[in-house]
Amino acid sequence: MSGTIFTFTKPKIRPTTSQLTLSERVDHFLARWGINRSGHRVEPGLYALGSPTPESPVFVTANYTLSFDALRSSIPGIDCYILVLDTKGVNVWCAAGKGTFGTGELVNRISITGLAGIVSHHVLILPQLGATGVSAHEVKKRSGFRVEYGPVRASDLPEYLKTRSATPGMRRVHFTLGERIVLFPVELAKVLPYLVIISAVLYLASGPLAAAGAAAAVLAGIVLFPILLPYLPTKDFSSKGFILGGLTALPFVLAAYQYGTDDAMWLRLVRGLAPILVMPPVTAFISLNFTGSTTFTSVTGVRREIFIYAPVMAWMFALGIVLLIILTILRLTGW
Template identity: 60%
Template sequence: MKQEEVKKTIRDVMPARDESSYSSLSASCAGNRIEVISGSIGYGDEEIKSKPESSTCHGTNPVIKSTSSDITFANRWDHFLARLGVKRNEHLIVPGLHALGKPAKDSPVFASANYTLSFDALRSALAGIDAYILVLDTRGINVWCAAGKGTFGTDEIVCRIEAVKLHDVVSHRTLIVPQLGATGVSAREVGARSGFKVEFGPVRAEDLPEYLKNHHAAEEMRRVHFTLPDRIVLIPVELNNFLIPLLVASIFMLLAGGYTAAAAAITAILSGLVLFPILLPWIPTTDFSTKGFIVGGLMALPFALNAFYGMIGEALWLRSGWALAYMLTMPPVTAFLALNFTGSTTFTSVIGVRREIFRYVPKMAWMSGIGIILIIVLSSMKIFGGM
């Protein structure tokens, strides 16, 4: 499939939020499960994790490393840690040429990132197939994000082909590259500089066995999905990233307003980290920020009503103040976390995210700032007997 056709396919199947949503890469690009055509490590003696050096592409006397399609307990533990965001920069596979099974000179060659989740998805999908895997030095970043950052790109492919002396290893001149790496790879330039024809495979590694039958990808193989399981698998790393802010906010609200206020802080944060990804397709509006405001507002409403009607015996102004404080602080917190989730999706864009940042973040700051000041004032009056 031609590179232009691949790029057009990606553009057509992604639900666009604005004209530039084809870029499919936003602020943080946390990555997700569907970016794989490539996948993690075998962790054998010849596949020791190590941080790649910038000069590894120019090594001499290249060694072909052995791997298999078996996913071991060590692999699964590595996947678990990667999903949690633990040791984020250490889920690496050594760049170079890896032999899957017992490949011959006419065996297919696949390109992959040196991110463990990517490499493992690829080799496990190729069970029973003898092949070579050309692992690029993407600094431990998945294919899609690395393509946007330039580490999974034309120069790295050409350099890696030369470094491993791929011309001497195989008799053919075809390299199967992940479809989602197309944004960083010029097939024409790779062919001109290395002599290898770039063939863009399907989006998902699991479709490769079918693809290899005739080297043709059906329309469904070209389609990018972002289903409920795809979104849920991203939640653990989001929780890990915001664990400390969650604890700080909970402690602050506990001291300021008691257990109910602490529960409100936890609810606002978990709504953005857990509830929002799950409900994403069904929340009205297109902007992630407004979607977050909706979710946060709905979750804040019970706390506001409880403060107004449940604080029996308290003055009207105090009950109103706490109700207002909940409505001012909870929605912007959830909205901010919803905006942050754009970096994990398959269809947001840098321009779209930047537009949301300038449009909504000031509003989030004002609302939360006023709400926090109100909470401090109400708490101070309670402590010093100003009620």
């Protein structure tokens, strides 16, 4: 191998701050609405916050902008290093579940950044929710670094650093109203184009009531469900969704029934039946999918829910659609 020149470059450490700029806040807003969904990324590697020394703590996070920014904005005035893993622009919790915020990437990133030569203590503070992807004893074995799991929320870090231990409250996930509300814009942005098309088709085929019914069923699932989650009765998300969808459908049942007061009773009953068949399964389906956004539903439970409720949703919806088609044909043929 003569002629090969080995160049030893000093590991690159990028400076960062605890202040969030206006454009970064705008970027967070866009991320919440799903705009450029996988483009909110930070360059993986080592960052210096303030003026860290070899004794300063090292925090580990994902290369999703919201994760990195939540961390650095929570620890103003603390001189430290931040090791950003390459999680493909995905947050800590989801990336850990997929294994990208994981033992392999962590060990790899420690080696790439030359962290062992930068800090003297060889201790890493990881977010607790990263533990799903990281095996602390494996990391110790492969890199010599000891993993310390910090609190669930970055906002608890200043308190955590005082004693280097988390209170039971810091170790628990919760799902507050605020935490639930920030989730719906991204879902809304995703379904809105389809909802507009479906409502337009229903408007032309059946009229404004059907178009409004579609919008109401979808919005109940996407907006009302996350807000009302703890207050809706029963434990299963599907049954909660059926209840919410049923309540949402009631005014439409009455309006459809009252539509033609001179029409035959059977026709009025069929009209009233259509919304209660079509709307609740739509809301329930969206509600069931919200399990993926929570941090407390088990895979076993969700699978059981799908097994129990998916056939009910499918049959109700199909029957309701058949009724809508029949009603449309009757209307077009002059009934």
